[in-house]
Amino acid sequence: MATTEGEVAGISEEPLPLEVPLYPNLPFKSIVRTKRIYTYETMLQHLRSLANHYELLTVDIIGQSVEQRAIYLLKLGHGPKKILLDGSHHGSEWITSFVLLTMVEHYAHYYHTGQSFNGYDVRALLSEYTLYVVPMVNPDGVEIVASNGRSSANYEQLVEFNGGSRDFSRWKANARGVDLNRQYPTNWALAQSYGPPQPAWANYAGPGPLSEPEIIALNRLHESEGFVAHLTYHTVGNMVFYYYYQTGEQLERDRALAAAVANATGYSLRHSSGGIGGMARDHVVTTYQIPSLIMELGVNKLRPLPEFADMWERNCDVPLLVMTWLKKRGP
Numbered sequence: 001m002a003t004t005e006g007e008v009a010g011i012s013e014e015p016l017p018l019e020v021p022l023y024p025n026l027p028f029k030s031i032v033r034t035k036r037i038y039t040y041e042t043m044l045q046h047l048r049s050l051a052n053h054y055e056l057l058t059v060d061i062i063g064q065s066v067e068q069r070a071i072y073l074l075k076l077g078h079g080p081k082k083i084l085l086d087g088s089h090h091g092s093e094w095i096t097s098f099v100l101l102t103m104v105e106h107y108a109h110y111y112h113t114g115q116s117f118n119g120y121d122v123r124a125l126l127s128e129y130t131l132y133v134v135p136m137v138n139p140d141g142v143e144i145v146a147s148n149g150r151s152s153a154n155y156e157q158l159v160e161f162n163g164g165s166r167d168f169s170r171w172k173a174n175a176r177g178v179d180l181n182r183q184y185p186t187n188w189a190l191a192q193s194y195g196p197p198q199p200a201w202a203n204y205a206g207p208g209p210l211s212e213p214e215i216i217a218l219n220r221l222h223e224s225e226g227f228v229a230h231l232t233y234h235t236v237g238n239m240v241f242y243y244y245y246q247t248g249e250q251l252e253r254d255r256a257l258a259a260a261v262a263n264a265t266g267y268s269l270r271h272s273s274g275g276i277g278g279m280a281r282d283h284v285v286t287t288y289q290i291p292s293l294i295m296e297l298g299v300n301k302l303r304p305l306p307e308f309a310d311m312w313e314r315n316c317d318v319p320l321l322v323m324t325w326l327k328k329r330g331p
């Protein structure tokens with residue numbers, strides 16, 4: 001793990017100046033904090049502390065990455081209706097893992113105290129719903145970014161996949177150069193035709209759908225759990241996408257939910273024309289007919305930490321809003 005200041009060539013996330021409002025109005029002493037890239041090891045430390053601290057939270061492992069890192073699933077709540085949140089399909093988008101862990105900690109805290117959070121009764125909502133959170137779908141990709149490629153035994157091969165560049169700050173793929181958000185079975189061949197024909201830092205769909213262990217694990221989770229909604233976290237754009245060729249009532253529902261989320265976050269609502277296939281959203285909308293929103297957080301792709309406070313303010317209650325919205329709408 002090479003996240004020490006100065007060690008990470010090219011992309012070092014230097015400690016932020018003190019005036020950057022990283023944690024505005026934080027009402028309790030939190031465990032989940034970072035001033036640097038949110039690495040796999042940092043996440044593990046936070047997971048362990050949170051699991052020790054909050055009885056409500058359970059931690060499972062749903063699979064292993066190519067480089068044998070565990071893919072974690074956190075469960076929060078007692079409700080029969082399940083919602084999945086996932087983050088860091090793309091290595092360079094590690095801030096989404098930090099946002100999701102911050103969310104888990106806040107909801108666990110408010111459940112525990114019984115106080116409301118932003119007007120939401122967290123305890124009541126998490127008695128009807130259970131949040132499933134896979135905060136880091138692509139731990140190898142995050143580590144490649146955090147270590148500038150040195151986390152991998154195949155450094156020279158990664159440089160080749162990276163177009164010859166030794167700057168890995170943009171790296172999105174897993175450790176085999178497969179873009180995990182081009183791996184889902186729905187219209188995979190289309191995703192393949194749009195991407196490069198060989199492993200790369202981004203957009204290579206792999207030798208076949210579900211060829212990568214990370215997405216085999218995610219796909220199995222979708223198959224077995226029967227989620228009622230799905231939020232998949234990426235960067236950047238301050239946008240919400242919801243559409244993948246659904247029609248009729250399904251389209252009306254998904255557009256209305258996405259509009260409510262866009263309204264709450266101040267994000268722009270995107271119809272997402274010309275979906276290229278192979279993405280988690282594409283697969284979930286098509287296969288399970290549940291709402292699946294792509295949350296594109298922030299505006300600065302390569303230096304997201306100074307934006308964390310803004311991301312958090314906008315997104316801190318989105319899953320609670322989704323639960324409330326679904327509940328009002330009825331089955």
Ligand SMILES: [Zn+2]
Binds near residue numbers: 090235
């Ligand atoms: Zn992404």
